[in-house]
Amino acid sequence: MTTVLDRLAERRPVFSVEFFPPRDDAEEAVLWTAIRQLEPLDPAFVSVTYGAGGSSRGRTIRTTARIAGETTLVPVAHLTGVGHSRAELRNVVGWYAGNGIRNVLAIRGDPPGGPAGVWEPHPDGITHAEEMVRLVGGLGSFCVGVAAFPHGHPDSTDLDTDTQRLVEKIRAGARFAVAQICFEPEQFLRLRDRLAARGCDVPLLPGVMPLTTKRTLTKSVELSGVAAPPELTGWLARYDDDPSGFRAAGMDMTTRTCERLLAEGVPGVHFYTLNRSTATREIVGRLDLGPARSAA
Numbered sequence: 078m079t080t081v082l083d084r085l086a087e088r089r090p091v092f093s094v095e096f097f098p099p100r101d102d103a104e105e106a107v108l109w110t111a112i113r114q115l116e117p118l119d120p121a122f123v124s125v126t127y128g129a130g131g132s133s134r135g136r137t138i139r140t141t142a143r144i145a146g147e148t149t150l151v152p153v154a155h156l157t158g159v160g161h162s163r164a165e166l167r168n169v170v171g172w173y174a175g176n177g178i179r180n181v182l183a184i185r186g187d188p189p190g191g192p193a194g195v196w197e198p199h200p201d202g203i204t205h206a207e208e209m210v211r212l213v214g215g216l217g218s219f220c221v222g223v224a225a226f227p228h229g230h231p232d233s234t235d236l237d238t239d240t241q242r243l244v245e246k247i248r249a250g251a252r253f254a255v256a257q258i259c260f261e262p263e264q265f266l267r268l269r270d271r272l273a274a275r276g277c278d279v280p281l282l283p284g285v286m287p288l289t290t291k292r293t294l295t296k297s298v299e300l301s302g303v304a305a306p307p308e309l310t311g312w313l314a315r316y317d318d319d320p321s322g323f324r325a326a327g328m329d330m331t332t333r334t335c336e337r338l339l340a341e342g343v344p345g346v347h348f349y350t351l352n353r354s355t356a357t358r359e360i361v362g363r364l365d366l367g368p369a370r371s372a373a
């Protein structure tokens with residue numbers, strides 16, 4: 078099974094995409110339309126997030142396994158420690174392996190109440206993602222990735238400590254890192270600099286959500302845990318009553334963000350897709366990140 082590192086060694090820059098597990102048949106159909114539409118563009122990998130509830134977990138596992146079994150895509154399965162004992166985590170990892178999945182994003186997870194809640198580890202589980210990296214890495218030949226936070230994780234006291242935590246996850250065996258959504262490329266680049274200054278050179282992918290609607294802006298703020306810069310919100314506010322104007326302006330801004338990151342030599346851009354493909358395909362086309370590029 079191809080790993081994320083194999084894909085990043087084949088060519089750069091690339092793009093990758095993130096999906097969430099569908100909650101019902103209708104959402105599943107939407108997701109599979111997006112997967113099939115993105116497949117010919119040859120993303121380096123596609124990842125599926127891991128939810129907190131039992132049924133959501135089953136859907137993550139099923140969806141990732143189906144991507145591994147029925148598509149040409151390289152899947153990355155997310156795994157969080159929320160509510161899981163170590164024995165249960167080992168079981169899920171075994172299930173991933175049995176379905177041909179070799180790439181795992183090892184994450185602590187948010188408390189059931191969301192990012193603002195207080196983290197309570199399972200009595201027999203993991204406390205920090207670093208332990209998850211070791212657990213997954215100790216179970217076989219997995220390519221393990223971790224989450225990174227350009228603005229610092231919301232619980233962290235300061236950027237330096239948070240960067241050090243990321244370094245510890247990498248030293249524990251993580252081979253790549255995917256960053257939380259960040260509106261300002263400079264914030265991402267500063268994180269990259271902080272890592273480089275500590276001798277870490279694993280691929281670090283910036284996270285971008287195409288800004289097509291007010292909902293995508295709200296969702297980006299929610300996920301990133303930081304307010305959008307006033308220049309961006311001010312500009313997009315002009316299109317409050319004009320959805321197509323908002324989409325055009327948002328897509329231009331997203332494209333400019335990606336262009337800046339690519340000009341700085343990032344190995345690829347990781348798109349948070351909300352299980353839709355149209356905007357991602359459009360931006361991949363604008364940036365020439367699709368397969369035609371490798372043939373050029």
Ligand SMILES: Cc1cc2nc3c(=O)[nH]c(=O)nc-3n(C[C@H](O)[C@H](O)[C@H](O)COP(=O)(O)OP(=O)(O)OC[C@H]3O[C@@H](n4cnc5c(N)ncnc54)[C@H](O)[C@@H]3O)c2cc1C
Pocket residue numbers: 125126127128129155156157182183184185186187188192204205206207223224225226230231232233238239242246255256257258
């Ligand atoms: C790319 C990406 C994908 C994600 N996918 C999912 C998903 O699929 N499902 C989901 O529920 N959530 C997901 N999240 C959200 C994530 O679960 C939360 O942000 C969570 O609060 C932190 O997870 P982590 O792996 O970064 O944890 P950690 O690395 O453990 O960090 C959590 C906090 O603990 C601190 N810390 C870390 N190690 C130590 C230590 N040894 N001692 C003291 N403090 C420490 C960190 O500084 C940080 O403040 C994702 C986030 C990103 C960026």
